[in-house]
Amino acid sequence: xxxxxxxxxxxxxxxxxxxxxxxxxxxxxxxxxxxxxxxxxxxxxxxxxxxxxxxxxxxxxxxxxxxxxxxxxxxxxxxxxxxxxxxxxxxxxxxxxxxxxxxxxxxxxxxxxxxxxxxxxxxxxxxxxxxxxxxxxxxxxxxxxxxxxxxxxxxxxxxxxxxxxxxxxxxxxxxxxxxxxxxxxxxxxxxxxxxxxxxxxxxxxxxxxxxxxxxxxxxxxxxxxxxxxxxxxxxxxxxxxxxxxxxxxxxxxxxxxxxxxxxxxxxxxxxxxxxxxxxxxxxxxxxxxxxxxxxxxxxxxxxxxxxxxxxxxxxxxxxxxxxxxxxxxxxxxxxxxxxxxxxxxxxxxxxxxxxxxxxxxxxxxxxxxxxxxxxxxxxxxxxxxxxxxxxxxxxxxxxxxxxxxxxxxxxxxxxxxxxxxxxxxxxxxxxxxxxxxxxxxxxxxxxxxxxxxxxxxxxxxxxxxxxxxxxxxxxxxxxxxxxxxxxx
RNA sequence: GGCGAAGUGGCCGAGUGGUUAGGCAGAGGUCUGCAAAACCUUGUACAGCGGUUCAAAUCCGCUCUUCGCCUCCA
Numbered sequence: 001x002x003x004x005x006x007x008x009x010x011x012x013x014x015x016x017x018x019x020x021x022x023x024x025x026x027x028x029x030x031x032x033x034x035x036x037x038x039x040x041x042x043x044x045x046x047x048x049x050x051x052x053x054x055x056x057x058x059x060x061x062x063x064x065x066x067x068x069x070x071x072x073x074x075x076x077x078x079x080x081x082x083x084x085x086x087x088x089x090x091x092x093x094x095x096x097x098x099x100x101x102x103x104x105x106x107x108x109x110x111x112x113x114x115x116x117x118x119x120x121x122x123x124x125x126x127x128x129x130x131x132x133x134x135x136x137x138x139x140x141x142x143x144x145x146x147x148x149x150x151x152x153x154x155x156x157x158x159x160x161x162x163x164x165x166x167x168x169x170x171x172x173x174x175x176x177x178x179x180x181x182x183x184x185x186x187x188x189x190x191x192x193x194x195x196x197x198x199x200x201x202x203x204x205x206x207x208x209x210x211x212x213x214x215x216x217x218x219x220x221x222x223x224x225x226x227x228x229x230x231x232x233x234x235x236x237x238x239x240x241x242x243x244x245x246x247x248x249x250x251x252x253x254x255x256x257x258x259x260x261x262x263x264x265x266x267x268x269x270x271x272x273x274x275x276x277x278x279x280x281x282x283x284x285x286x287x288x289x290x291x292x293x294x295x296x297x298x299x300x301x302x303x304x305x306x307x308x309x310x311x312x313x314x315x316x317x318x319x320x321x322x323x324x325x326x327x328x329x330x331x332x333x334x335x336x337x338x339x340x341x342x343x344x345x346x347x348x349x350x351x352x353x354x355x356x357x358x359x360x361x362x363x364x365x366x367x368x369x370x371x372x373x374x375x376x377x378x379x380x381x382x383x384x385x386x387x388x389x390x391x392x393x394x395x396x397x398x399x400x401x402x403x404x405x406x407x408x409x410x411x412x413x414x415x416x417x418x419x420x421x422x423x424x425x426x427x428x429x430x431x432x433x434x435x436x437x438x439x440x441x442x443x444x445x446x447x448x449x450x451x452x453x454x455x456x457x458x459x460x461x462x463x464x465x466x467x468x469x470x471x472x473x474x475x476x477x478x479x480x481x482x483x484x485x486x487x488x
Numbered sequence: 489g490g491c492g493a494a495g496u497g498g499c500c501g502a503g504u505g506g507u508u509a510g511g512c513a514g515a516g517g518u519c520u521g522c523a524a525a526a527c528c529u530u531g532u533a534c535a536g537c538g539g540u541u542c543a544a545a546u547c548c549g550c551u552c553u554u555c556g557c558c559u560c561c562a
Contacts, residue, residue: 011492031562044562084560167491168558217560239562244491246561270493271556280561307511308501313494313555320500323512330511333525360502368502372510382526386519452521459523470524477525 003058003362005235006311008243008266009165013364018234019264024055024062025229027263029221029238029246030122032069033103034088037110038286039301039316040239040272040279046302047269047310047365048237049116053410054361065228066119067221068107070100070126071204071214083214086203096204100126110289113298115412121228125220129206132215132223135257136194136208144256148185150197150211156190159252165266166244192249194219218249222262226254236263240270269310275317287316300325303413306367327375332414334378335403337385340474344390350398353377357406367411374406432480440469440476 003016018024028048031041045066055062070085089096108118125132136152139145144158156162163169197211198204205212225233231254238247247266254262272279279286292301304324308314353373360369381399384391391399407414439458446454459469467480 029562032560038562040562042562047562163491166557169491237562240493241557241561244557245559269562271562273555278556278561286561304500311493312501315500317500319512323500326513327511330525337526366502368511369509372502375510379527383528386527447521450521456522468524471520471522472525473519 003055004364005265005267006364007264008268009263014265016234016265018060019232022059022061024060024235025233026052026055026062026235026237027065027067027221027225027229027233028119028236029242030067030069031107032084033100033107034085035103037107037289038279039289039292040286041107042110042114042289042301043272043305043310043314044239044269045111045116046114046305048267049114050306050367050411051235051237051267051365052117053412054365057361057405057410063121063229064119065121065123065225067224068100068104068122068124069220070097070104070124071220083202083204089203097126100124106290110293110298113293114289114302115299123224123228125215125224126204128220128224128227129215131227132219133195133206133208135219135223135226135253136210136215138257139194139253142256144253145194146187147210150195150213151185151193152195152210152216153186153191154194154216154249154253154256155187156192156252157188159256161255162190162252163244163248165248165251168244168248192216192218192245194253218246218253221246222250222254222257225262226258231258231260231262233263235265235267237267237269240268243268267310270313273313273315275315279316296321297325299413299415300328303328303371303411306411306413307371309364309366309368311364328413331374331378331407334381335400335407335414336477337472337474338381338391338396338400338403340472340477341385341390342474343393343396344385344387345392346384346387346389346395348381348384348391348395348399350377350395350402353380354402354406361410370406370411374403436467436478440478443469444476 004013005016006012007014028045031037048066052062052064071083083096085096085099089099092099111118136145139154140147140152143155145152145154161169193216195208195210195213195215197213202214205214225236236247236250251262274285274287277285289298289301292298300321304321305314307324307327353376357370357373360366360373363369377399381391403414439462443455443458446452446458462469462478467478469476469478
């Protein structure tokens with residue numbers, strides 16, 4: 001068994017081996033923090049979260065960098081328009097740094113709820129201005145960049161292979177699409193900005209050898225990736241829409257500066273669509289995570305995302321979410337049964353399931369297939385538990401361990417708190433447990449006396465508060481809607 | 489126009505030259521005081537048209553349709 005990853009650069013699945021044995025260096029383009037996170041962020045970061053988790057599960061030490069873009073890049077053209085963060089600051093009548101900080105916290109808040117592990121390092125663009133300036137200096141020294149009146153541009157002509165990631169290598173064709181006569185100071189219309197001179201009322205600006213200004217929008221990723229992970233890294237992830245120009249520019253400026261390959265494996269995740277149309281900030285159809293979490297368990301969203309492959313587009317709809325919620329509940333129910341049923345005698349052959357799960361994950365992180373294996377396992381477990389012989393304790397422990405590793409460790413779709421840690425809970429949660437224990441005892445007594453009218457009434461009344469009772473083989477169990485929410 | 493992705497049963501969604509994906513919904517059944525859950529049974533799908541092959545949903549060609557990128561975007 002070995003891991004293969006689809007490399008956007010070669011457009012093929014390739015066997016993955018890190019450059020340094022045992023250590024994986026990984027960089028993923030982080031969010032620009034000028035608004036709350038939406039479903040697209042969720043898909044992207046959940047997908048890469050699972051990549052990191054699986055790599056770690058496979059025994060690698062993963063050094064995972066995910067930046068925070070807190071320099072506003074421009075609202076319009078790459079070279080024109082308004083700084084997005086500054087614009088939001090204006091709108092909210094505060095300054096850019098507060099905007100950046102506020103939405104950074106909001107971002108992590110949402111990601112935590114989705115069970116996305118924090119990166120090892122989360123560097124910000126504003127804290128790495130010197131590194132970015134240094135990179136520009138290097139490029140100028142090597143003749144790959146030029147300064148025109150305080151603006152520095154990367155010379156695309158000087159770098160062979162520009163556009164190799166997106167396949168946009170035909171410069172003639174590229175240029176014919178560029179608007180005529182807009183900007184004459186560039187030597188070539190495809191050249192992109194490394195450093196921009198700021199005008200009078202630009203708020204976020206820094207001193208540089210060329211002008212008081214701000215870095216170009218591709219620069220930070222190259223500078224920070226190289227600073228923390230080295231000149232050649234194993235994996236660079238990001239959204240598909242960033243292939244061109246962002247990632248192609250990153251490759252150009254990085255490889256021109258170092259003369260070494262920048263990234264070994266490029267991974268691109270696909271887009272979220274809503275009713276078949278791309279969801280985007282600039283379109284008005286973006287779905288805010290905080291709004292969804294209001295009435296949907298964040299882990300259902302996570303599960304929903306992982307039920308499709310990261311390279312497939314994901315179409316969001318109410319019915320699809322509901323179907324996912326029901327399916328996830330089924331898996332959790334199996335866990336519950338496994339935990340609560342009396343020890344049996346029969347052995348359970350877990351190995352084939354564990355193997356298929358691992359094979360799916362090794363095949364370019366095929367989470368939908370991995371989840372399908374979990375469903376099949378769930379069915380097999382339930383069937384075994386339904387039988388007289390049940391499942392022997394040793395087998396049960398083995399299964400529980402696997403489910404914990406697969407469901408919590410790798411996919412992160414099961415609650416960590418769940419109902420299993422009753423004793424460790426505190427405060428109102430503990431109180432609720434105690435009260436429910438009493439209620440269920442009284443109800444059991446009513447049932448014992450064949451007072452079904454009363455027992456049914458208890459069940460109905462509890463349901464109005466969102467607590468559901470089920471009479472299972474293992475006795476009455478209950479679940480409450482608000483208990484589904486993961487702890488932070 | 490250029491670059492790229494994709495069209496799978498009621499819905500979502502994997503896979504891929506010959507063997508069951510999986511989930512949700514639906515139907516029938518078992519169990520159960522009832523309900524729920526669970527289990528069993530049930531669906532024979534791969535846009536269209538040609539071609540290659542003993543065999544194609546899977547490979548090739550054409551057509552149609554959808555989506556993304558080519559301005560910021562995960």
